[in-house]
Amino acid sequence: MNKIIVKSEEEGGIVAGDILLDLIKSTSKPVLGLATGSTPISTYKYLIKKSNDESIDWSNVTTFNLDEYIGLGPEHKKSYRYFMNEELFNHININKDNTFVPDGHTKTNEEASKYDDLISSKGGIDLQVLGIGTNGHIGFNEPGTSFDSVTSIVDLTSETIEANARFFDNKNDVPKKAISMGLKSIMNARKIVLLAFGKQKAEAIKNLFNLKPSLDWPCTILNNHNDVTVIVDEDAASLL
Ligand code: PGA
Numbered sequence: 001m002n003k004i005i006v007k008s009e010e011e012g013g014i015v016a017g018d019i020l021l022d023l024i025k026s027t028s029k030p031v032l033g034l035a036t037g038s039t040p041i042s043t044y045k046y047l048i049k050k051s052n053d054e055s056i057d058w059s060n061v062t063t064f065n066l067d068e069y070i071g072l073g074p075e076h077k078k079s080y081r082y083f084m085n086e087e088l089f090n091h092i093n094i095n096k097d098n099t100f101v102p103d104g105h106t107k108t109n110e111e112a113s114k115y116d117d118l119i120s121s122k123g124g125i126d127l128q129v130l131g132i133g134t135n136g137h138i139g140f141n142e143p144g145t146s147f148d149s150v151t152s153i154v155d156l157t158s159e160t161i162e163a164n165a166r167f168f169d170n171k172n173d174v175p176k177k178a179i180s181m182g183l184k185s186i187m188n189a190r191k192i193v194l195l196a197f198g199k200q201k202a203e204a205i206k207n208l209f210n211l212k213p214s215l216d217w218p219c220t221i222l223n224n225h226n227d228v229t230v231i232v233d234e235d236a237a238s239l240l
Contacts, residue, residue: 013042033128058094070177115151128189136217140180149182206239
């Protein structure tokens with residue numbers, strides 16, 4: 001795994017954003033895997049600025065988001081579809097019909113796994129952006145998730161609910177379930193860029209680099225991938 005240590009979240013967003021823009025400029029029909037949460041926001045801010053300053057064309061870009069809360073529809077302000085529209089899609093010339101976020105109203109795992117079929121039908125993901133949970137989750141693949149998992153409905157751990165409570169008015173409002181691309185779905189991406197900022201991510205980053213692949217720390221599966229770049233600030237890298 002390549003490791004890039006940056007001085008700030010803003011610099012991390014520039015480094016990640018430039019990797020994405022290189023792909024967009026050099027590929028005729030790029031397929032991006034995107035993430036939500038606070039981590040990718042600096043990347044999206046940079047992408048919006050550069051895209052506007054340099055008239056970068058997103059009309060041939062397809063995107064797939066990692067996950068969505070079960071029970072939240074696209075118009076819900078805390079849904080990840082809403083987040084993506086607000087933080088990125090509304091500000092670039094992407095065709096929204098080419099942006100996919102798992103459906104928060106999915107009822108069964110059979111339905112959920114069709115998301116992987118859709119990804120395959122678009123040629124697979126060229127570059128997947130990831131954040132990381134304090135418990136090492138990637139997407140919403142919590143500790144114990146099978147390395148063979150595909151997109152499915154998952155239970156959130158109390159640690160994740162606690163961590164995400166800051167986005168809601170009340171901790172009880174945080175959905176208890178999500179639909180998430182599986183670890184296998186993520187590993188199918190041809191290239192992966194993982195970002196982590198802040199001391200609260202330091203243990204997960206330490207384990208990512210130091211543990212053999214283990215179900216206890218889902219992020220460690222990335223050691224089995226041959227093209228992963230990890231972009232961390234000094235706080236997240238402090239236990240390395
Ligand atoms: P965060 O979440 O970006 O809001 O820290 C990351 C994650 O849980 O994957």
